[in-house]
Amino acid sequence: MISEEQVRHVANLARLGLTDDEIEKMGGQLDAILDSIEKIQELDLSGVPPTANPLDLSNVLRPDEPRPEFSQEQALSPAPERVDDLFAVPRID
């Protein structure tokens, strides 16, 4: 069983605000989902390598060369709030 405290802890890790009602409902739903997922624990997979990429690609590199990209003005244009040429954020607490 996942406790209310655990649900609050995970919500905090995810920077996700949840109401008390949502916390309670979420706890029950996560329990049910985690129960169904437990099935994979019955497999003995020691020695089996994990798959992160189904094509087995790894460490794809490109030359580190400058190229034209968006201007600062363009990159800032979707920002909800800006100050001069910067993204603006509230006080960092």
Add this chain to the structure above:
Amino acid sequence: MPDSLLDLTAYELAKEIEAGEVSAREAAEVANTRVDEVEDGVNAFVTPTPELALERAEAVDAKDGDRALWEGVPLAVKDVLSTRGVRTTCGSRILENFEPLYDASALLNFGEDLIMVGKANCDEFAMGSSTENSAWGPSRNPWDLDRVPGGSSGGSAAAVAAGESWWALGTDTGGSVRQPAALCGIVGLKPTYGRVSRHGLIAFASSLDVVGPMTRDVRDAALLLQAIAGHDPRDSTSANVEVPDYLANLEDGLEGLRIGVVPELMGEGIEPGVREVVEGVARELESAGAEVGEASLPHSGYGLPAYYIIAPAEVSSNLARFDGVRYGLRVPEDGVHEMYRTTREEGFGDEAKRRIMLGTYALSSGYYDAYYAQAQKVRTRIIQDFRTAFARYDVLLSPTAPSAAFRIGEKVDDPLAMYANDICAVPANLAGIPAISVPGGLSGGLPVGVQLMGDHFTEPMLLRAARATEQVADFPFQMKP
């Protein structure tokens, strides 16, 4: 000029436009009119773009000659694919007013003047199997407006089934192209992972996501794949593998094809009406000349639980970027952490929150090995199962989804019942192999999809098998309502 452009497949329309019999502008007008007629009931689009379609169609007509076959045919684009200057919401309030600065790479072969009918509705960030998780309300199945079109690319499927667009792009992370295609009676192709660039596709689960065609028939799917496939230096997971001619061997038929029916995907949880359609198609394929046998995937029962660890884990990471700073919604608060929390609380819907929580939990300290690492090992086993099966068979056959279209509201409060829709679809995503859903027949008056799966990069053979399958199933496209 044909009686109605709506009777044509995308390929046939493309040929008419190429021959100068029809203009792209005429096609766009027909699509816009059809959207006006049916959209109140179907709700396939978050953002219809009729004016843009007309303007760009005129630009394509003006190009005259120097253009690819597909360029004149209007397209619906799932709202998780970035479109330059056109609002891209991902079905989420958190991106309600977001206008991307560039087009997704998958669209670039349509040129600057992609004739877009509109941005198609979907479950929030492509998480869901019904479009009921869209912040903008569900799309409706053109076959029965009280039922879901499937999801997450449900708007794309509904748009094609309703004739609002000749074809559409969807995305498939755990069946999100194939399942809605099945439920709406159209063709849906999930290409090999990496075959189509993910650059500009707003990420859900990066090790699974792929862009795919949703079309009236298999030839249209081949043509649309031709338009979107290819290597992209902007996506380091895209495959640097030559793009073959997907139309070249399409009509080669069944001779010499070995087809394996997957028993694990035909049993428990599959509606009898769905099973009967798939068994019927298997018999037809055999009598038409294919070799049909049984192909076991022993670990397929572990696919769904592995998927529901890997996908939420990757979501919890990918959706961290929505923090109210660089784009999207911001809810003002005094401190930065309160701003993050409140912005995400108000911006995300229930399913997005559920998956973020599940993924964060699975990745949190002390649980990583038991969940994410174990699921990645299950993934290896599933790949090995497929390798064994493809040593014996060219393609594998199963249902696409366990049921036909269900009623709106029926499963919305039961996440596990909703997740079970993906049971036949997720093995292909976990293995990164291509898979296609072809309309196979009816169950209770509603369309049923038959799924064919092939090995990595064998789309030419898969499409050939699918072309033959749609011919033996003899259940051609019907425009609804």
